[in-house]
Amino acid sequence: MLYSDTVDSEVLVHKPWFVAAMFLAVFLVLMPFNLAGSGMGELMRPVIGDPAVSGLFGRASIAFVLALLFCINVALIAFLPLRLQVLVVWFELLMLFLAFFQTFNLSLPFIAEKLPFMITQGLLTTVYISAVSIAIATVIAILGAVAKLSNNGFVYAVASFYTSFFRGLPLLMQVYLIYLGLPQLGIIIDAVPAGIIALSLCYGAYMTEIFRAGIQSIDRGQWEASRSLGFGFGLTMRQIILPQSLPVIIPPTGNQFISMLKDSSLVSVIGVWELMFLARTLGQKTFQHMEMLITAALLYWMLSILLELVQARIERHYARSKKR
Amino acid sequence: MKTSAIARGTAALVLALMALPVQAGEVLDRITAAGVIKVATDANWAPQSFVNEQNEMDGFDVDVAKGIAAHLGLKAEFVTPGWDIITAGNWQGRWDMHVGSMTPTSERAKIFSFPAVYYYTPAAVAVHTDSKAASLADLNGKVVGTTTSSTFEAYANQDLVLDVSGAPPFTYEFKPGEVKSYANSSTAFDDLRLGDGTRLDAVVSSLPSILDAEKAGYPIRQLGEPVFYEPLAVAVEHGDAELEAKIAEAVAAMKADGTLGELSKKWYGVDYTKTE
Numbered sequence: 001m002l003y004s005d006t007v008d009s010e011v012l013v014h015k016p017w018f019v020a021a022m023f024l025a026v027f028l029v030l031m032p033f034n035l036a037g038s039g040m041g042e043l044m045r046p047v048i049g050d051p052a053v054s055g056l057f058g059r060a061s062i063a064f065v066l067a068l069l070f071c072i073n074v075a076l077i078a079f080l081p082l083r084l085q086v087l088v089v090w091f092e093l094l095m096l097f098l099a100f101f102q103t104f105n106l107s108l109p110f111i112a113e114k115l116p117f118m119i120t121q122g123l124l125t126t127v128y129i130s131a132v133s134i135a136i137a138t139v140i141a142i143l144g145a146v147a148k149l150s151n152n153g154f155v156y157a158v159a160s161f162y163t164s165f166f167r168g169l170p171l172l173m174q175v176y177l178i179y180l181g182l183p184q185l186g187i188i189i190d191a192v193p194a195g196i197i198a199l200s201l202c203y204g205a206y207m208t209e210i211f212r213a214g215i216q217s218i219d220r221g222q223w224e225a226s227r228s229l230g231f232g233f234g235l236t237m238r239q240i241i242l243p244q245s246l247p248v249i250i251p252p253t254g255n256q257f258i259s260m261l262k263d264s265s266l267v268s269v270i271g272v273w274e275l276m277f278l279a280r281t282l283g284q285k286t287f288q289h290m291e292m293l294i295t296a297a298l299l300y301w302m303l304s305i306l307l308e309l310v311q312a313r314i315e316r317h318y319a320r321s322k323k324r
Numbered sequence: 325m326k327t328s329a330i331a332r333g334t335a336a337l338v339l340a341l342m343a344l345p346v347q348a349g350e351v352l353d354r355i356t357a358a359g360v361i362k363v364a365t366d367a368n369w370a371p372q373s374f375v376n377e378q379n380e381m382d383g384f385d386v387d388v389a390k391g392i393a394a395h396l397g398l399k400a401e402f403v404t405p406g407w408d409i410i411t412a413g414n415w416q417g418r419w420d421m422h423v424g425s426m427t428p429t430s431e432r433a434k435i436f437s438f439p440a441v442y443y444y445t446p447a448a449v450a451v452h453t454d455s456k457a458a459s460l461a462d463l464n465g466k467v468v469g470t471t472t473s474s475t476f477e478a479y480a481n482q483d484l485v486l487d488v489s490g491a492p493p494f495t496y497e498f499k500p501g502e503v504k505s506y507a508n509s510s511t512a513f514d515d516l517r518l519g520d521g522t523r524l525d526a527v528v529s530s531l532p533s534i535l536d537a538e539k540a541g542y543p544i545r546q547l548g549e550p551v552f553y554e555p556l557a558v559a560v561e562h563g564d565a566e567l568e569a570k571i572a573e574a575v576a577a578m579k580a581d582g583t584l585g586e587l588s589k590k591w592y593g594v595d596y597t598k599t600e
Binding site: 113114121176179180183184190191268269270271273280281282284285286287 | 404
């Protein structure tokens with residue numbers, strides 16, 4: 001809630017002008033879609049005749065009915081309590097996506113057959129790579145943030161060069177550079193460690209900036225008060241500054257974790273059998289890659305939801321002081 | 325003190341230089357000692373190499389690699405880096421041999437040795453079943469899809485060089501208006517299946533992959549005769565003549581006793597180990 005007050009006003013979606021505008025907008029958005037061939041067209045047969053030849057009239061009728069249903073749906077949901085509203089809308093959107101996936105005519109037995117391998121081989125590798133990279137990136141980020149806020153010119157230069165370089169190159173290129181480039185220096189590493197190094201360095205650079213911003217968001221007075229109490233740098237950082245900056249740092253960091261989880265798919269180019277690699281290869285022989293891609297998409301999504309839940313919990317934990 | 329440092333440095337340099345010729349046979353020694361030869365191949369190139377129902381590597385290239393390994397008295401182990409990673413060279417012992425239908429070109433010969441050509445793929449052109457094109461010449465000025473940095477792309481761009489011995493001659497049958505390159509051929513077929521001319525008018529790919537897509541229900545058909553025969557070879561890095569000799573020997577033996585032809589028939593239904 002941005003700001004909730006106690007002034008009662010009429011619900012926006014129950015105002016006639018808003019409902020009319022919404023209806024028109026949905027109607028216009030639906031017009032370009034040809035839904036005559038779908039189940040919706042069959043349902044409308046008594047009105048529009050044979051859906052296949054109904055043309056513009058059929059299209060407009062279907063859009064009209066759907067827009068009407070949409071408006072009734074929104075107006076009805078507004079009567080529910082907030083939590084129930086969220087649940088209902090989530091459920092409806094999910095159903096829409098399932099209906100969309102349905103249009104691909106997916107072979108469920110094939111998915112069921114491949115799912116165990118996708119989880120034991122693909123998902124585990126993805127989680128393993130992401131988890132290790134997240135841990136390393138966090139350490140790099142703390143060090144980088146302190147270095148970027150340092151008065152030491154050498155340290156600052158190294159840290160700012162690092163963040164500039166690794167934020168400035170596409171992650172895919174970093175994966176290539178580390179996998180193909182390090183051997184030139186005599187260090188031959190396997191694909192998985194190369195992927196972990198690339199992910200850690202890249203996300204370490206992004207998170208350095210997040211941590212730096214978080215630390216800088218703490219008022220100068222906190223440092224001054226801490227110094228006047230005789231606290232040294234380390235103690236001030238650990239006990240005063242970091243605990244206060246964490247609520248600022250956590251939401252964008254959670255974002256980074258989720259995005260890293262998905263970017264770990266880039267290491268598939270160096271032949272790591274993780275989720276994305278399997279999604280692209282398993283269905284290849286039988287031309288069933290849509291099945292595998294959608295399965296992998298759902299697996300990624302579930303992992304992201306897990307991370308979102310963890311993030312929400314941590315945020316609640318740090319928001320205690322702001323509760324009234 | 326200073327002289328001894330220089331002397332040590334010189335000694336190290338001399339040793340390093342001496343080490344160079346000793347490297348011949350190094351790979352062979354290493355894999356013989358390990359009992360395993362690591363073979364790099366694509367995991368997305370059915371029926372040459374792909375992941376089968378048992379989630380293991382399978383296909384024609386994979387079978388050939390296993391055959392070569394067996395002739396060397398070794399076990400084949402497969403790694404699946406991306407094609408561009410393999411062709412970048414500089415393998416550093418991560419894998420020892422590439423059996424992945426690589427066309428030997430003089431550009432690639434700078435990085436790799438090609439000890440043995442083991443089969444030829446006819447490259448052909450596929451169009452949507454709705455296409456009105458009756459001959460390859462009808463594709464002049466059309467949008468043609470291919471695979472990135474492949475010979476098919478080179479053919480479509482009309483700068484294909486097949487300078488390996490035994491490569492049959494060919495001619496450019498058409499001049500596309502635009503060439504679109506995809507990461508793999510199935511993505512190109514996916515775009516072609518959307519409709520004639522929706523995104524692509526034709527795809528240049530290997531005949532086996534076209535027939536495979538057709539069999540899987542893609543609404544595409546082969547147009548005209550194969551446009552060229554691509555010789556495909558085993559690739560290793562330069563520097564180990566003994567390994568190369570062994571591989572050439574193994575492939576020659578497999579050709580002589582008919583195993584290679586059998587494998588081709590098993591995977592393609594046709595003997596691609598000779599050109600017609």
